[in-house]
Amino acid sequence: MDLHVRYEGDDDPDKCTARKLARFDLAELHRSDRDTPYGIVLNPHAERALSPADADLANENALVALDCSWESAGEKMFSLPGEHRALPYLVAANPVNFGRPMQLTTVEAFAAALAILGELDHAERIMAKFTWGETFLELNEEPLRRYAACEDSAEVVAIQQEYLDRE
Template sequence: MDLHVRYEGDDDPDKCTARKLARFDLATLHRSDRATPYGVVLNPHAERALSPADAETARENALVALDCSWESAGEKQFTIPGEHRALPYLVAGNPVNFGRPMRLTTVEAFAAALAILGEYDHAERVMAKFTWGETFLDLNEEPLRRYAACEDSNEVVAVQQEYLDRE
């Protein structure tokens, strides 16, 4: 599954997980919406949750993330063409937002999506480039497994609700 990033370049380059993925040829960075390929776009503002039902579209096209500062990650930023999907409830494993729900880095978003789409080995490969990568996968092992077992977006949302009810 090809990983593509609509790259804004507005955060700390030393902490930018998208840039590191590109350095290892694990993702391709794009500086404009027009240059970014059509695919499944990871968008926290999307109306539908990512589910295994999206796997074929992602495999045939691309898995796309927007890499920008959390301060500028408003809904208007997500103008990338494609099938927009929100990731379900997960917690960050990165050092900056450790343990905070839904404050994932670009690489965490990719790894979560890959796991949900049935590409767990690919998720492990991208996370292996980060010292804290295994921590993210360990923290979210149960929910990722449960989301990956769902049929569609509605089932993912139902499983997510169980985690939200615990909060």
């Protein structure tokens, strides 16, 4: 599954997980919406949750993330063409947002999406480039496993609600 990033470049370049993925040829960066390929766009504002039912669409196209600072990650930023899907409840393991729900880096978002879509080996491969990568997968092992076992978006949302109710 190809990973593509609509790259804004407004984060600290030393902490940018998308740039690191690109350095290892694990993702391709794009500087404009027009250059970004059509695919499943990981969008926290999307109306549907990502589920295993999206796997065929992801394999035929690309998995796309927007890399920008959280301050500029408003709904208007997600104007990319494609099938927009939200990731369900997960907890960040990156050093900046450790333990915060839904504050994932680009690589964490990709790894979560890959795990949900049945590509756990690919998720492990990209997370291996980060000292805290294994921690993300361990911290979210149960929810990722449960989300990956769902039939569709509705089931993912139902499981997500269980985690939100615990918060």
